[in-house]
Amino acid sequence: MVDILAGLKAELAEFDEFVDSYTTKMNEILSGKVTDEERAWAQNELTQDNKSDLATSRSDADNRAPLRLPKRHSRGPLESPKLDYSKWDAINPDAEEEEECIALAAEKRGSTKQQHEPTKRVTAADKIRQSANQHREAGNKYFKDRKYHKAIEEYTAAINIFLNPPQESDPLLLTLDRLIPSKTLVDATLFTNRALAYLRLKEFKQAVEDCSEAVKVDASCAKALWRRAEGYRGLRQYAEAIKDVLKVKQMVTDYEAAKRKNNRCKKAVCNPGVTLAEVDRLLDAIEREHLDLKAEEALKEDLEHDGSNMIMEGLVDGFVREIKNAAELPPSNKVNDRIVSASDMLVRLLDADTIVSDAFRLCGGFHRLLNPDILTSSSVNFVLPVIARATSRVEANRRELCQYLNHMITTMLATQKPPLKTISAAAEILSSGVAEDTFAEALCQSNVVGETFGRFVLAFLGGETDGVATSSTIVGHMLKLLGRIMRYTLKGPDIVMVKWQISPDKLLATLPIHLKEYKLANDETTEALTVHACRCIDAIAGTSNPKFTSALKQYHEPLIDSIWETIHRLSPTNSTSTASTLILHLLATYHNLLHKTPAHPTLLSTHSIITTLIHLLTTQPRASISCLAKLLRFHSEEVTVALDGWWDIVPMISLIRDPAGDGTRTAAAQVLAAWLKGGERRVAEWEMQNGFEALVYVLLELSEGQELKEDEKTAGNIGLCIAECATKANHAKTLHKLNATEPLVYLLRSAKLPTVQRNLAIACARLCQNSDALSRVRELKGVELMYSLGTKIL
16 A cells, blocks of 8 residues: 555656646746747748648658657757747737646746746737838827828828738748738727818818728727717718717717716727717707708709899809909009098998898809919908808808918918908907807817917917907907807817917916906996906916916916905996996906915905995995805905995895805805804894894705705805804704704705815704704604714714
8 A cells, every 4th residue: 555655656756757747847937938949940840831641641640759748947948949929928818827827836836947937929909000000109299299291191101001001921821821820900099080181181081981890890989980970071961961960969978878887888888088068069060050050051052043143143253353463463552442442332231231241152262262373461450350240140151261260360370460450350250259159169170270270369369469450349350259269168278378389477477457458338348358367367267287287276366456446446436338348247256366366465454345245235246245155254343344244235035045056145154144143143143134034944945955065065054153153042943943954954865065065064063952942843753863973073
């Protein structure tokens, strides 16, 4: 028996040694440790003629030396050649798992041999991808340089490499790829990249074809569907465009739903790369253009029927002839007068009625006047006023202008010292155009609107026009343009700061002076200048970009100084609607600035800001109370003390009961709670004005809804007001009799925010000073609720 056991033990030891040797050699093979002789043998064996005689092959195999694995201590190469199996890693998904199992087996046996990571096998498919990527990167560089034709050539070369790959010359790679074929499908992004280049060149048909090919490769490619929709839109095939946008919308909806459900689900649902707001914006634009097309067809028929189209076509043709004649004839006053006369006639007609602007568009007026043969540096002074009038009141004309935007801006920037009339027309075209989403999008994506354009805009804002005439009207248009672009999209601030190279500090440095430039008369121009300056500041304050935030801190004091200097000059001596509108905009801008940086103590006293805000509660209640609520954070004592002197004119009850969803009631409750903290005298004064009834009214109104949602902060601030009012038992009794207990418990159960829960819980606890209120709270399970929330809200 002992001999048998000893024999078995010896066999197990021999087997263990075999396994170790086998494992070591396999790791060397997977690590690429194959000699030139072994490789030559592999090539010879794999490329030999398959039709050779089987017996001969078998005889050759018999004559070959048998495979002998080395012993455990062996470090030399194998006598028999082997293939480099590490080259299979790119196509064998199980290779890594197999290697891991081998490594674990060696570790279990206590092996101290170093494990080598296998090198990735370069297949013929890999070579194809590497070659294609070189062309892709070259295409991307050309695209960034706006050389779209060159980019298309490179993307096409990359696609052709996939579709018609070069013949592989390495016999080993040919054999391995024949034995284990790898997929070399065209990358969908090559088609979408080339499609984008086609879109930039307005070659919509080719863009649609490329996106369709991308969808065949990857049906979940949202980028392909999005760009195909843009292509269909350019071809005016709106029904097809809408189908693609709806598919993208479903992808975005699915992704957002998965993200909300569980962050781990995001991997299962592909990120479309766009937001729901962006999809809705594109869908709205396409649907609007679709409706415009139908209306345009009907309008064109009517205009042709009454001859309006023919008349406008004749006027435009006459204008074009005068421009061409001027280019061919020597300069003279007579030639110039004829062009001016033709231009002025068109301007007057376009001003008369919007139907004339429609006729201008339908007769091809934009194409005739804005093509490179007609719109030049010498004719721009006559053409732009016509375009400004044509686009001023008709949205369809602004969308039509998008096709010619690049050439128009290029010509404008190339014109040396244009007259005031031309600059004013160009500024009006841009500022009115960006009110239309399609125009704003075209301006953001324009290839020619860059640093030069940014310097052009900033020069007029800063008054550094190098001899070029300017006016407050032009400045107003420039501010409107910047404010709209920064608010249009999340990337708006980056477009202004990076693409247009308008630095935030230089922009903000120009704004204090424009805030103070106004007239008390009903002058629409100066009002617009102040309003648009405010909107521009609002857009900057609304961004999270750190450079804008830093610039706001730098110019915080001069901006606020200008705002309050203007408010004091407008109020209270002037009560016109113009002044009221300006004050409203200025207060809103002040509120937005307080959101970014705290109020400056010196400015508070210099301009008597708190007292002025309290006074303005009678005329601008919503904006004023919101500013006071912001000031509470750092100046609570100053605000509440100032309210004491003006309390008889403050419309606090009407503000508390205001159902508008703009945050007015929340701000009013916040200010009221801070004031009530001042002691029993203030609480008694509030009760005398029927303030308790107003608070309970709001509680009952809030408790009637299914969910608090936007009103949750209001509920928390009202709860804090109740808590301050119920510090005395007699006031707690009064509030309970007014039915404050039940809605408080209901709102406490519905609230989600800890701060809101804490305020409502304090209010409930103080009401419980009254025995009847305590009994009702117990009936409603309010005591248990407060106990369960205790650790969370304390």
